[in-house]
Amino acid sequence: MPLIEVREVTHVYGQGASERTVLSEVSVRLEERRVGVVGANGSGKSTFARLLNGLVLPTHGAVRVAGLDTATHGRDVRRKVGFCFTDPDAQIVMPTVAEDVAFGLRRRGLSRGDVDARVGSALGTYGLTGYADHPAHLLSGGQKQLLALASVLVTEPEILVMDEPTTLLDLRNAGRVSVLVAGLPHQVVLVTHHLDLLEDFDRVLVFDEGRLVHDGSPGTAVQHYRALMG
Amino acid sequence: MSALGLYVPGDSVVHRVPAGAKLAALVLVGASSFLLDRPWQVALFVATVVAGYAAAGLPLSQTTRQLRPLIWIGGGAAVFHLVVSGWERAVVVLGVLAGLVLLAGLVTLTTRTTALVDAVVRACRPLRCLRVDPERVGLMLALGVRCVPVVIGLAEEVRDAQLARGLGSSPRAFAVPLIVRSIRHADALGEALVARGVED
Numbered sequence: 001m002p003l004i005e006v007r008e009v010t011h012v013y014g015q016g017a018s019e020r021t022v023l024s025e026v027s028v029r030l031e032e033r034r035v036g037v038v039g040a041n042g043s044g045k046s047t048f049a050r051l052l053n054g055l056v057l058p059t060h061g062a063v064r065v066a067g068l069d070t071a072t073h074g075r076d077v078r079r080k081v082g083f084c085f086t087d088p089d090a091q092i093v094m095p096t097v098a099e100d101v102a103f104g105l106r107r108r109g110l111s112r113g114d115v116d117a118r119v120g121s122a123l124g125t126y127g128l129t130g131y132a133d134h135p136a137h138l139l140s141g142g143q144k145q146l147l148a149l150a151s152v153l154v155t156e157p158e159i160l161v162m163d164e165p166t167t168l169l170d171l172r173n174a175g176r177v178s179v180l181v182a183g184l185p186h187q188v189v190l191v192t193h194h195l196d197l198l199e200d201f202d203r204v205l206v207f208d209e210g211r212l213v214h215d216g217s218p219g220t221a222v223q224h225y226r227a228l229m230g
Numbered sequence: 231m232s233a234l235g236l237y238v239p240g241d242s243v244v245h246r247v248p249a250g251a252k253l254a255a256l257v258l259v260g261a262s263s264f265l266l267d268r269p270w271q272v273a274l275f276v277a278t279v280v281a282g283y284a285a286a287g288l289p290l291s292q293t294t295r296q297l298r299p300l301i302w303i304g305g306g307a308a309v310f311h312l313v314v315s316g317w318e319r320a321v322v323v324l325g326v327l328a329g330l331v332l333l334a335g336l337v338t339l340t341t342r343t344t345a346l347v348d349a350v351v352r353a354c355r356p357l358r359c360l361r362v363d364p365e366r367v368g369l370m371l372a373l374g375v376r377c378v379p380v381v382i383g384l385a386e387e388v389r390d391a392q393l394a395r396g397l398g399s400s401p402r403a404f405a406v407p408l409i410v411r412s413i414r415h416a417d418a419l420g421e422a423l424v425a426r427g428v429e430d
Binding site for chain 1: 236237239342343344365372373375376379380383415418419421422423424425426427
């Protein structure tokens with residue numbers, strides 16, 4: 001698995017009176033296949049996730065993915081790191097399902113046939129085959145999240161970062177997404193409030209008020225988190 | 231299918247005409263529509279467009295669906311012309327308007343958005359010397375099409391929230407949260423575009 005290195009990162013939003021420190025002095029090295037991230041709303045975990053593909057560049061400190069600094073090699077980092085957002089509506093860019101999956105393959109120098117083949121197989125994997133020409137806005141919430149996932153994974157990233165991908169889904173769809181994610185060969189960093197998704201994970205980080213307060217196995221981390229919230 | 235009239239898959243002659251040709255025809259017909267000034271010419275034009283729907287294998291109910299949003303503007307224009315310049319002019323104006331909307335609908339219904347966008351991107355290539363990035367124009371177009379249903383969805387949510395809180399139908403209580411939500415959505419969309427490598 002590629003190495004994700006976060007070194008002494010402090011991140012501040014806003015300036016002057018509205019200044020808000022969302023992450024302070026976070027240092028962590030991640031090489032496990034499954035890494036979970038939990039924490040209360042506003043604990044900094046979403047910002048942490050956005051550091052990993054260079055969507056957020058740290059005010060202080062540095063983030064490296066497989067040896068590439070996100071500040072200087074943002075483009076190469078984003079090719080390696082796929083990102084899945086909470087709200088699939090914000091992530092779906094094109095009007096129909098197949099077009100959205102194909103969107104990430106633009107400017108890759110692939111032939112038309114190549115693109116169609118990859119799109120077709122991605123739709124198959126995520127149970128969307130019958131929906132290729134379907135308008136994206138008519139999909140159910142669960143199908144939209146599967147589409148968002150298909151659109152990210154079709155570009156073959158090495159690492160998948162997911163920011164609360166099941167928060168807006170019902171139990172059945174959340175279950176589908178988690179089964180799919182469990183089967184992925186990729187390295188996955190999953191931010192979530194659904195603690196049961198983390199049972200088989202290799203490592204879980206707990207954030208509180210911008211600090212990394214616990215780092216360990218899912219069992220101890222969830223215990224720590226529950227104590228924190230209680 | 232939505233009022234937007236997005237692509238309906240098919241394999242008809244109309245579907246197979248290249249997107250660029252369809253767009254060019256639409257522009258050409260639109261630009262020269264002022265030449266029609268007799269009711270029989272307009273009737274012929276509308277009948278041709280409706281025949282196009284039939285050739286594309288689309289149900290005729292599609293045509294009324296395309297025209298429904300036109301009721302207020304079209305009705306207003308018709309009444310105006312009836313009063314000011316007589317029934318012939320009213321028929322011509324209303325007919326041309328309806329025919330053009332139907333034709334535009336026919337193009338969108340039979341062409342994938344990607345194909346339309348690619349055609350526009352190709353057409354914009356000469357603008358490169360004016361420092362216009364054709365790919366960006368195409369992306370803007372696709373996002374525009376995609377955002378219509380999203381904003382309609384946001385509007386429905388805001389209206390529901392308004393009703394749930396018993397705020398009645400105050401325009402301000404509707405507009406402000408809708409604008410705020412739209413801007414937040416735009417922010418999230420921008421983030422997703424960056425994550426998907428658009429800026430790279």
